[in-house]
Amino acid sequence: AGSKLILTPELCIPGYGLLDHFQELDTFTHSWEVLAEIISSPDAQDIIIDLGLPIRHNDVPHNGRVLALNGKILAIRPKIDLCNDGNYREMRYFTPWTRYRVDSYTLPHEIQELTGQTEVPIGDIIFQTLDATFASELCEELWTPDSPHIQYSLNGAEIILNSSGSHHELRKLDTRINLITNASKSGGVYMYSNQKGCDGDRLYYDGCSLIAINGQMVAQGSQFSLRDVEVITSTVDLDDIWSARQSRSRGMQAMKAHDFTRVKIDFAMTVKTRSNPKLRIAEAIKPRYHKPEEEIALGPACWLWDYLRRSTAAGYFVPLSGGIDSCATATIVFSMCRLVIAAIKEGDEQVIKDATRLCSGDDVSKMSAQDFCGRVFNTAFMGMKEQSSKETRGRAEQLANAIGAQHIDCNIDEVFNAVKNLVSNTLDFTPRFKVHGGEPGENIALQNFQSRSRMILSYAFAQLLPTSKGRGGLLVLGSDADHNQLAWRWCLPRC
Template sequence: MKHGFIRVAAATPKIRLADCTYNAKQVIKIIDTAEKQDVKLLVFPELCVTGYSSGDLLLQETLLHHAKMQVKEIINFTKDKELLTIIGFPFEYEGRLYNTAAVIQGGKLLGLIPKKALANYGEYYEARYFSPGPKEAIKVEFLGEEVYFGHKLIFECRNLPDFKVGVEIGQDLYMPLSPGTYHCMAGATIIANLSASNELAGRAGYRRNYIKNQSARLICGYIYANAGEGESTTDLVFSGHNLIAENGTLLSQAEPFSNNELIVSEIDLGIIKSERRRKNNYFDDKDISDYIKIPYCFLDGDYQLKPYKLTRKIKPFPFIPESKEELIKQCEEIFEIQAVGLKARLAHIGTKCAVIGVSGGLDSTLALLVVERAFEMLGLDKKGILAVTMPCFGTSSRTYNNALAITKNIGASLLDIPITDAVIQHFKDIGHDLDTHDITFENSQARERTQVLMDLANKHNGIVIGTGDMSELVLGWATYNGDHMSMYGVNSSLPKTLVRALVEWAADVTVNEELSRVLKDIIDTPVSPELLPPSRENKYQVTEESVGPYKLNDFILYYVLKYGFSPEKIYRMAQTAFAKEYSNEEILKWMQMFYKRFFAQQYKRSCLPDGPKVTRVSISPRGDLRMPSDAKSALWLDELMGIS
C-alpha cells in the first residue's frame, strides 16, 4: 500500500437462492482468501446474501430474518480483519424493504447504503419489493447497534487519508447524475458498485466501456462486482462479469461465465489525486454539504505502510498503446496533428519553402515526412522542401546515405553542404584545438548547422523546421541556440519512443518499397548526435550511453510530468515495468541522471519555439510546463539517495 497503491477486489460467490447460511459461508470463505492476499477493499454483488433473483421470496419474513442473522455472522468473522468488506442484503426498516449495501470492517458495521435507482423496466421489477431509501442519512438500529443509513456516506481510512470509498448499487451507475458523481465531488476516490446485471448479447462490451468511461469521467477507481452462478436462470442468466477500472483504464476483469470468484488489482490513488489536483474545476460544493464521513482505521493504530508486489501491469511504454489497432489509429492522429499545425503556420506566413536539416536519424526523418504531408495539404510543390544534409567529423556513411535516400524518395530538394571546413575555421577564430573533443567541439558543429539552416530560410523566404523531440528537450540533450532552435518544432511534444513508433508506422503504410526499406534501416540505427569522430574501433557516438535508455527516460518523464509522482514511487514502478531488462542499480543510476538534467536544463525549455501539442504530456513553457529555470533538484535526488 506504499506509494498510493491500494489492493482491491471484486468477488462473485457461488450462491444458492434463499439459502442465506450457505451464501454467508461462501462470502466468509472469499473474505478469508482476500485477507490473505492483503486486499483492503472487497466488494460483493447486490443481494448476495439471499440472491438477487429470489423474487417474491424477498417478501417472506423467514428469508429477511435469516439474511439479517447471516450478515451478523459475516460481521463477526471480520473482527480481526483489516479489509473493508461490502455485501448486499435486503434490509427492512419501519415497514419498508431496501436493497442495501452493508459496509463492514474490523467486526463492525460501519454503515448501510440503500439503492437509489430501482430498476423497474424490461426484465427488472425491483419496485415490486424495494423502496429507494431516505433523502437524508438517518441513524437506524441494526441488531443492537446504531449506524447511519443513507446514500450520502463516505468511508474514510485514517491510516490512508486518500483512501475514501463511496457506494452505489447496480442501476445507480446509469443515472444521469449517479450517486457516484456526488460521492466523488464529496471526496471519494473509489466507487464500489454492488450489481446484479444479467447477461445479454453485446451487454458485456457495453458494460465494460461504460465503467471505464465512468471511472475516467469521475477520475476515480471503480470496482464493479456482478452476480453470477447460483442466481435463477428461469428467465435471466448472470455471468459474474466483474471489473476493476481506474481513471479510464481497465485494470482487471473476470470474463463473463469464467466462474472466477475473485479478481484482484491495485488502484493507484496517486493517479487519482494528481488528475483531480490539476483539474481545479473538478470539485463543486453543490449537493455535498450534507455528506457524512465515516472514519475507520486498520487494527494497528501505528500501521506502517509497506510495499507489496504489484499484481497490476505497469506498462514499460506509457506513451504507446498496447494493441496494434490502437497504435495505428494513434499514429494516424498524431501525424495529422503535426501536419495540420505546420500547414497552418506555413499558410499564415505565406511561404512555399520549408528548410529542414536531415541527418538520417529518427527525429529529422519524422519531421521531413510531416513537412511532406503539410505540403500535400497545401498543394505546394515538394521542391520547396529544402532538405539539407551537413556532414562533419562524426557523420557515418549509413546515416548520410539514408538522409540522401529519404530526401530523394519524397521528392524534396537536396542541399548537401559539408561543414567541416567552416567548423575548422571557427575553431581557428576562437582559438580551439581541433584535437580537443570537448563540449565546444561538439556544440560548434550543432550551431554551425543551425546557422546554415537559418540563413537558407532567409535566402529562400522560408522557415526552419525543428526536429528535436520531447525526450531530448526534457534531458537538455540539445545545443542551446543550435539544434535547440528553429521557427516551428513539429516533434517538440513527442517522446523518442513515440517518434520511433511513428517512423515504424510510416514504413508499414507507405506504398513506396524503397522508402519503406530506408525507414526501416533508420529505425535500426542507434540514436546518435554524430558530433564526435568514430573511435579507433570505428565506433560512433551513442546517445543512450550518455543519458540512459530512452525507453526508461520516457517512462520516467511520463510519470514526472503527467502525475508528479515521487522518485521513490517511479523507481518502484520502473522495477516492475523493466524487471527483465534493467537491474535496480541501472534504474537508479539513470533516474539520478534524469533528475539532474531535468532541473539543470530547464533554461533551454523556457524559450522553446512554437510546436503542436500531440499527447497529454507537453513541455511548452506557454502551456503545460511553467517551471523556473533555477529550481533545485536536491529534494528529488535526496529521495533517490535514500533508496536501498
C-alpha cells in the same frame, strides 16, 4: 492476498432473483443471520467488507448494502435508484431511498449481541478511512443520467463500489465497460462486482467483475465460466487519482458539490511500497470481449448447466425436428457439455462433483464432450410416415450423432389418428388438411393434434427414458421462433 476492501454482488446473501420471497420476513431475518456468520469469521477480519441483503427500516423494505470491519457494522447504504424495467421489478419488493438522506438504523437483536452496537447510520453516505475515501452505489445507479458517483467523486471519494445483479444480454458488456471507464475517467477507482450464474430464475447473470482506475481497466473477470466463485484483485496507486483530478473545471464543480454525511473509519487502506518491495501496481489492460456468436453459444449454455445441476435432474430432453430452432437448442446443450469438460480438465472440484453425479459415479476425467453429452442429453424425432420428409428425419439423426446425444426415432401416426378419430366420431365430422380441401380451422386443428401429441410424448419420454435406466427424470427443452422454454414436469418457466 492482503486486500483491504472486498466488494460482493448485489443482494449476494439471499440471491438477487428471489422474486416474491423478498416479501417474506424470513428472507430478511435469515439474511442477517448469514451476515453475522460472515463478519464474525476469522477470515473476514482486517478487511472492509461490502455485503448485499434486504433491509427493513421503519417497516419499509430496501435493497441494501451493509459495510463491516472487524466484526462491526460501519453503516448501511440503501439503493436509491431501483431498476424497474425490462426483466427487473425491484419496486415490487423494495422502496427507493431518498438521495442525501441519512437516518439512524436499529440493528437486529442478534447483531446487537454480536457486535455490541445498537444503532448505525443508514443512508447516502461517504466512508472516510485514515488514508482513503470511498462510497457505494448499486447496479442501476450506474446506468442513470445523474449517477451518485458523480457527486461522490466531486466530494473527494477516490473509490466507487458498484454491486450489481446485471443479467446477460447480447453486447451488454460493451455498454457496462463504457459506463465504468467513463465513471472513472476524471480520476478515481471504480470497482464493479456482478452476480454470476443462474439463481433459479430465468436469467443468466454473466459476472465479468471489473476494476478500473482513471478510465483504464486494470482487472477483469471471466464472463462465461462454470466457477461458483471468482475473485479478482488489483493493487492501485491512489496518488495517481490526485494527478488525474487537477482540472480546474473539476475543481470549480467540486466546490459547488452537495455535502455528504461521512462515516470515519479508524483503518488504513494503503501500504507503503518500501515496506513491501514485492508490491506491484496493476497495469492497464485491454477489455476482453466475446464475439456475438460466442455469447450466443456460451451464455445460455452456462445457464443450462447451473439449472441442471441445482435441479438434481438426470439431464435434458429435446424433441428434435430437424429444423433450425430445435437444432439450435440442441447445439447450445452441446456447448454446455463442452464447457463442463473444459472445467473438469481445469480441475474445478464442484463441476467434477456435479458431473460425476450426473454420470452415476463414473469417472468423468477421461470423457469427451460427446461422451458427456450422451450421458445427460436425449433427443427424439417424432415424425409422421407420410408428412415427415427424409431430409428432416436425417438431419435430426445426423446432429444427434455429431454431438453424441442419445437419439430415438419414432412416428406418431397412431396417436394422431386416435385423436382425429375420437374427434370425428364425437362431432360426426372428419377434419381435413388444407391441401386436401379443408378449411383453415380444420387445418389448424389437425396441426395442433400433431404438436400437442409431440408435447405429451416429450413429457413421457423425459420421465421414462431415464426411469427405465434407474435414474431421475429429464428436463424438457422446447423451442419455437420466439423463445426457448424449459419444462420440469408440468412447470414451464421460460429459458
